[in-house]
Amino acid sequence: MNVAATISRKADFPGLVTPAGKPWHYLDSAATAQKPRAVIDAVTKALGANYATVHRGVYSRSAEMTLGYEAARRRVAEFIGGSEDEIVFTRGATEAINLLAYSYPDKRRVLLSELEHHSNIVPWQLAGWDIDVCPLTEDGRIDLDAAADILTPDHAMVAFAHVSNVLGSVLDAGRAAELAHGVGAKLLLDGCQAVPRLPVDVAALDCDFYAFSAHKLYGPTGIGALWGRSELLAAMPPWQGGGAMIDRVTFETTTYAPAPQRFEAGTPAIVEAIGFAAACDYVANIGLDAIHAHEAKLVAMTREGLGRMNDVVLFGPDESAGIVSFAIDRIHPHDLGTILDEENVAIRAGHHCAQPLMDRLGVPATARASFGIYSDEDDVAALLRGIERTKRIFG
Template sequence: MATAPLMPRSHRDDFPGLAGNWAYLDTAATAQKPQMVIDAIARAYGTDYATVHRGVYARSADMTVAFEAAREKVARFMGAASPNEVVFVRGATEGINLIAQSWGERLEAGDRILITQLEHHSNIVPWQLLAAHKNLHLDVAPITADGRIDEAALIAMIGPRTRLVSIAHVSNVLGSVADVPRIAAAAHAQGALLLVDGCQAAPHMTLDMTALGADFYVWSGHKLYGPTGIGVLWARADILESMPPWQGGGAMIETVTYERSTFAPPPQRFEAGTPHIAGAIGLAAAVDYVESIGLDHIQAHEAELVAATRAALGQLNSVRLFGPDDSAGIVSFAIDGVHPHDIGTILDEAGVAIRAGHHCAQPLMGVLGVPATARASFGIYNDLSDVARLAAGIERVTRIFGAQE
């Protein structure tokens, strides 16, 4: 197998966390951080540090400008109509919970929420909690044999009492990509809204909120080479305006008396307390980094790595591949008679890092008929040499366990 990098230049040296001969194939869990993001965070906590939205002194004003510039940059990155549609949250999990507990309060007993079989726990559990609280019905659309959302079945399940359809843009286990505009149009035809979990899409493909047609879109900064603890909830401006506050405290108010409070307009209404200032600055740097390379280029690069991985592992009879051939940056697999944790342990001995387990998608494991899978996921810094090391490691696993090749 060839080992030349697919990118015009290798970006591996931009990532200090990859020092040494380490093949990091767990980017779907969290991406490594380029030095420019680390430097931006260090400056935000160091020479530039001050609070935002409060101080009248120059450094606070400068930091406020930088913080809001980060919001504007994220809005442009997503193709949002306005930065006021961007709410900073801790991550996609918090974003979905915010929607469930704020927007979801308007739902009535008997209303329905529709999800799919391939959702992450973060797009299941908040709706279960809301359904129990409000006496709602939670419907689950099936997936196809190759691991995609069965969109025809999903669309057929959208009924007059369906208030929300909530789907993953890209499956974190299977890498399958949903046809978001098609699903959005079907949901809207029935008067339902569409929420999209974009955690695995934002690092791999160009986003355009208008073209996608979604009503809510959430993603986590740490999967886009940014810091942990910062994420994005985007929603249409009219929807955010109609939503009550989720948490109370400083920064999200206009006036407070002992008798009553009035609240700031979005997005500040949903950002109670001191925000993750350095996180937003680091996220803006991550957006700069990704855009300097180009998402179209990144997507093509990772597609080649996925194709090479599926071709290499597909030659081994004992390896079962999951998901479609054109998965977005993710390859999940199992080896007959070998637990995924053993696969991960043996690969780690060879300096190859993958994810092994249920990937916070236990219901999907039941659909696939396995307790867990092994998952290799790719980023900007990977190349064909990483694929070769993964394939060699899997061949070693099959020899150790006597699995038929």
């Protein structure tokens, strides 16, 4: 039995059907993943029969929901090899990176790369860091040889994507950590595209911070996490104030709760945390090694099919993780995306919140197909048929 037939779980995902009951070839998982029934059911139950606030109620349902919420924190931590006191729940990876950029006490220089998502560029600018930029190799990887030449003891942070959201290229995180630590800097990995596709163990990666979101991991929107080494989180001041993050408040002074609670002001995303944990369970039950092999096969099929078209330019390495970006001569990616939609094929078209990378590639935009647990050979075939139709339309 082939890998794709073994892994594809379309029946678990009620969103993968059009209103007319036809298959929907969803190839935009890098933007957001569809939700399995297990996650939908967990969220429905948490929002209904189990719902109550957390941390404040003395009644039994609040106590039970508090236990469930903190169990979700433990599950998310376990999913990446961390511990519960190292997981800060945030609104997503964007907020996680903003939190770090603003709250990290040693704001000096940060080294980014040319392929970073805007959410790993703009927060550093707004928080007042000095930014250096690492170039890419010819095949679209972060050039760590160049990083070694750029890094100095003036750098307090290195912030790289673990997997590029445009090119699918996978960072050699171990070497990045070695280089960062060699000059006394800390390493943040943007793990949004990695956690749904690769086994992640923050201890083995030797990073200092790891940011990721739930919605790309088949979980709810509106929640993500910042993992940080406990001693580093303990040294960071809060960046938002309100309820839940305090120890004692007077009009004269306020003392704060320990990390991670000091970074979670206000009523948290209770229901979303429950769904986040359910998504971790769902993915873990399938196995990330199997998911990676499944997506690698679909990437290879797609790149092979596109490679047979003389007017198609492929970007990124051949062994990209679950993502294929490309451009077609004389056809704007937005036009391609519109015509593919008529064929019930959904791709991403645009700059993918990575305008500096588009400048580096010399294009205004790319078309991007990205895969998930539910993707299969039929989706690849539909994509290739739709591209051929688009090319005929444009002559």
